[in-house]
Amino acid sequence: MKKGKVFSGVQPSGALTIGNYIGALRNFVGLQDEFDCYYCIVDLHAITVPQIPKNLRKRTLDVLALYIASGIDPEKSTLFIQSHVPAHSELSWVLSTITYMGQLNRMTQYKEKAKKSEENLNAGLFTYPVLMASDILLYQADFVPVGDDQKQHLELARDLAERFNNRYSETFKVPEPLISEFGARIMSLQNPESKMSKSDDDENAYILLLDDSDTINRKIKRAVTDSIGEIRYCDEQPGLKNLLNIYSVFSNEDVESLVKKYDGIGYGKFKEDLSEVVIEGLKPIQEKYLQLTNSKDYLEDVYKKGAEKAAYVSGKTLRKVYKKIGFIPK
Ligand code: AQP
Secondary structure, three states: OOOOEEEEEEOOOOOOEHHHHHHHHHHHHHHOOOOEEEEEEOHHHHOOOOOOHHHHHHHHHHHHHHHHHOOOOOOOOEEEEHHHOOHHHHHHHHHHOOOOHHHHHOOHHHHHHHHHOHHHOOHHHHHHHHHHHHHHHHOOOOEEEOOHHHHHHHHHHHHHHHHHHHHHOOOOOOOEEEOOOOOOOOEOOOOOOOEOOOOOOOHHHOOEOOOOHHHHHHHHHHOOOOOOOOOOOOOOOHHHHHHHHHHHHHHOOOHHHHHHHOOOOOHHHHHHHHHHHHHHHHHHHHHHHHHHHOOHHHHHHHHHHHHHHHHHHHHHHHHHHHHHHOOOOO
16 A cells, blocks of 8 residues: 655754754654655755855754654655755745735744844745745645644645645645644743744753753753742743653653652752753764764765655656646646
8 A cells, every 4th residue: 555645844944953853853753664754954945044055054964964863764764955856946936826925924933033034024934835835745745744833834735735726626635734742832941932943042042952961951950930939730830831841752751740750849850850861862863963974975875865756756746737737848
């Protein structure tokens, strides 16, 4: 039987955080056996905010290395760089002609990013979700594992697939989001009301996958909690709730047992233990990452092979689209 397809991507817009890992990467790993998975490094998306070319190059390869270090196997999954597959930009243009301005205007991520980058309010930031829809629809993905913040973008992808199918006949699979119930939104350590983001100006707001143990200790120590002084899992203590979520993911213990374990114990000890659990959890990823960054040829081999396969699969969809809308085949 043919396997279902999965597509997802990560932007090389900064070093990856444990938010990216918990909400996305770690879930990618578990899908590899059951599905035909395409995991992309979405560099075209990353340039919607200014990037220093040298850093972008490095981060792109870093994301690839971190995909593999987190357990994604290039023999099972297709790993590739978005700009290596021109069909993404090509389909994006087509889909932009059936996207309503009103839909894009409602996108929360656009509104938030627009606030942050008033002097660089470029059109790419606005049409970002159309490119994301193209990424997904090109592979006829059944499922898209993402963090909770991407739900709205995924709705647009579904909507565009349906609109195109209704207008020109069945062409695209309508994808379903795969958002894990737990850890879908890891919050900033400095402001538990907003999500942890790799492009946050405050480096104490996030833990990077590649942070060393001293840095992790320091950031967790400084993480915002409250003055209640009791370890509980509730909305009135959002900082603590977030830390408990992180603890649970890295320790594989459920939140309830953690709350029991720390009954009557202060935040200091809890944070110390949390640091240890995070440091231990990240260790194997960091070790594998280090090995991989010394194997440039291997990484190049992976992304070249990945691009070949991705170009083949996406090319088929794009040709179908072009034909249906009335373009003359080459
Ligand atoms: N805080 C988070 N909690 C859970 N999941 C998260 N993701 C991001 N932040 C969290 C998930 O990570 C995947 C890759 O995200 P992305 O790089 O494509 O862009 P993003 O969602 O905009 O992530 P960032 O870290 O906030 O990047 P910047 O700061 O560059 O915008 C996605 O599946 C996302 O849901």
